[in-house]
Amino acid sequence: MKHAVSRHSIAVCVALAASAGAVLASEGERRARVPLLPQYQQECAACHVAFPPGLLPAASWRRLMDNLPRHFGTDASLEAPVAAQISGWLTANAGTSRRGREEPPQDRITRSAWFEHEHGRIAAATWKSPQVKSAANCAACHTTANQGVFNEHDVRIPR
Amino acid sequence: MTIFPRPGNLPAAVAAIGIAAAAFAAGAQAATPADLLAGYAKQAGGSAQPARGQALFTQNQGREWSCSSCHGNPPVQAGKHASTGKAIAAMAPAVNPERFTDAAKTEKWFRRNCNDVVGRECTPAEKADVLAWLLTLKP
Numbered sequence: 001m002k003h004a005v006s007r008h009s010i011a012v013c014v015a016l017a018a019s020a021g022a023v024l025a026s027e028g029e030r031r032a033r034v035p036l037l038p039q040y041q042q043e044c045a046a047c048h049v050a051f052p053p054g055l056l057p058a059a060s061w062r063r064l065m066d067n068l069p070r071h072f073g074t075d076a077s078l079e080a081p082v083a084a085q086i087s088g089w090l091t092a093n094a095g096t097s098r099r100g101r102e103e104p105p106q107d108r109i110t111r112s113a114w115f116e117h118e119h120g121r122i123a124a125a126t127w128k129s130p131q132v133k134s135a136a137n138c139a140a141c142h143t144t145a146n147q148g149v150f151n152e153h154d155v156r157i158p159r
Numbered sequence: 160m161t162i163f164p165r166p167g168n169l170p171a172a173v174a175a176i177g178i179a180a181a182a183f184a185a186g187a188q189a190a191t192p193a194d195l196l197a198g199y200a201k202q203a204g205g206s207a208q209p210a211r212g213q214a215l216f217t218q219n220q221g222r223e224w225s226c227s228s229c230h231g232n233p234p235v236q237a238g239k240h241a242s243t244g245k246a247i248a249a250m251a252p253a254v255n256p257e258r259f260t261d262a263a264k265t266e267k268w269f270r271r272n273c274n275d276v277v278g279r280e281c282t283p284a285e286k287a288d289v290l291a292w293l294l295t296l297k298p
Binding site for chain 1: 239240242243244245247267270271272274275
């Protein structure tokens with residue numbers, strides 16, 4: 001071969017990049033699939049999807065759990081022992097990766113830089129549509145959100 | 160209802176005691192909607208009024224949300240959370256037999272949701288009224 005970069009080495013580079021991307025994506029997916037504490041599912045998934053604990057850092061979870069009576073405009077208060085148990089589990093399983101370490105404004109997952117980046121192509125009208133209503137309504141488009149899986153292949157945006 | 164043991168109804172008396180014992184063992188929180196209603200009405204010192212319950216549930220109480228904002232009007236179908244859009248199972252016990260069968264769960268949700276809707280805890284009379292109305296609803 002007289003080419004400066006052989007086809008073979010290009011193929012190797014592409015393969016390496018693809019597998020690195022696959023490793024990073026699957027690590028994020030593994031993190032999202034931490035088995036949920038049953039108390040968390042029961043107490044915290046009545047009004048919204050059970051957000052995977054890795055999506056926020058421990059500091060954010062602590063603030064949220066310390067302010068349940070004023071939880072994004074509603075009273076989500078819990079008995080102290082239950083709140084303590086859930087809080088301990090959330091902080092133990094909180095995000096530590098580059099994404100998961102960010103403390104978003106108001107501790108809102110949907111205001112995280114990574115969230116805004118991932119959902120940049122979603123039109124404002126889609127968020128406000130009756131079938132979606134809110135960026136916090138993950139399950140409206142992420143058909144497997146209730147299993148903690150947010151793979152883009154499972155996304156169906158309602159029309 | 161007391162069953163006095165007599166030769167004829169001894170098996171019934173034994174069965175009644177057995178059922179009562181099993182219900183007690185199953186957990187102090189297990190209840191029927193009628194049990195919870197009776198409890199609230201007794202605390203209120205009066206009888207529940209479904210019409211008052213309907214008004215409290217379906218009309219705004221000076222704040223952004225009414226109970227119906229999430230639970231629908233009438234609450235005989237799945238509701239939808241007013242800000243997150245999450246589906247909420249129907250409230251009427253005739254439609255959803257799990258509703259109002261756990262005293263602690265009922266109290267927790269009354270506490271939270273009355274704070275949001277009314278700005279304070281609901282009184283036992285208000286809880287009785289709401290539950291009485293919900294029990295009148297059919298699918």
